[in-house]
Amino acid sequence: MTPLLGLLALVLLAWALLLWRRGRRQVASVQMLGRLQESDPERRTLRFPWLQRELLRAGLDMQSLSVRLVPFFLLAVLALSALLGNWPLFILILLLAPVLLRIWLTLRYRRRLQRMVEQLPTLLDQVIRSLKSGRTLADGLLTAMQDSTEPMRSAFARTSRNVLRGMPLEEAMDDFADLYERDELRILALGVRVNQRYGGNASDLLASLIVLIRDREKGSRQLRALTGETRITAYLLGALPVALACYIFLTNPAFILGMWNDPSGQWVLMFSALFQVVGSLLLWRMMRSIA
Known part of the structure; x- marks a missing residue:
């Protein structure tokens, strides 16, 4: 249980840092959205200003039917997983859904902003x-x-x-x-x-x-052309450990499961996952600085 508690503490710490970063921008976002909504009375009932901001940046309307159906679909999948007793799937969806939504909104926003x-x-x-x-x-x-x-x-x-x-x-x-x-x-x-x-x-x-x-x-295109090899190397370095771990698990699952059943092996896997996440974030930050 100790490795699980350590992992939970790290997840809560990361979540606290994200909330702190979001709180720094919350006041300006609320003021900006408030001024925009003053001349748009039909939107005054909207909640979650941070979500509305992300949807606006991505070119989506929170009042549209497709956007409103997403949380209902997610809740239905979570309820079905809980009723079937598939708790690993429940936890996986609960953790991955916000991350995948954030990534999708960010990518959509960047493509839209680039065209603008x-x-x-x-x-x-x-x-x-x-x-x-x-x-x-x-x-x-x-x-x-x-x-x-x-x-x-x-x-x-x-x-x-x-x-x-x-x-x-x-x-x-x-x-x-x-x-x-x-x-x-x-x-x-x-x-x-x-x-x-x-x-x-x-x-x-x-x-x-x-x-x-x-x-x-013009300078951005030239920079992307000159740093293409560096960006591909970063992709490979970030994906190689994950791909190797998946390959080992598929070909020899007893090796990974044996480590998980051993207390010291659990710590090794936990720290490996943590270092993988930190390394991927560092690579991503370096790629953004040269992209």
Whole structure:
């Protein structure tokens, strides 16, 4: 029982660290979502602001039927596992479901954000043409938002709706940048705020931002090409221990089960799993720094 208690303590420690990290961002998220919901009365009954934030970033609507059916399906599977007495499956689903959901939302958010950044120069170019034709920055941005393609159009739909309902443009852009947490969007929001407060030539700012976005995209592609071998090596290093353990268990299960039945072997397996998780996280962090 001692190794199991140690593993439970490590899981609770990791969960506490995740809650602490989430709590640091909770206040800003609640304030941002509160401002967005002020002009969207049908969403005021929503709970779990952190979940709503993740769904918004991933381009999902918490009011949609498909999103609402997921927790009911998960609860049904958990209840069926409990009724059948399959407690290992119950615990496995209970532990893996939040992790897999988080991974899926993160991957969906990153793909969507990458497409949005790729579409941003086209949108800014349309805003520049609107400014040169005599329109204001707010009118140019709203027109470009409505004429943009997916996923940029759906991402800006809430911002455009809030501006039309009376929210200042700089606040709406700040909320948009805070939601998606991308440097290009923060620079755009800052430029809009400076222009709305102090005036100035917005065309030059937007043109500079277009050059910045395209240069960063070009540099990112070159970096990914140069670090392709490093990333593949990281994938192999992370997957090799797990694959080897699965191979040993399939070909000689008595070896793994014998270690599990021995107290010292349990400690070895527990620390091996812990080191595997820590090593995978370190590799993932290093890959993110060069991706």
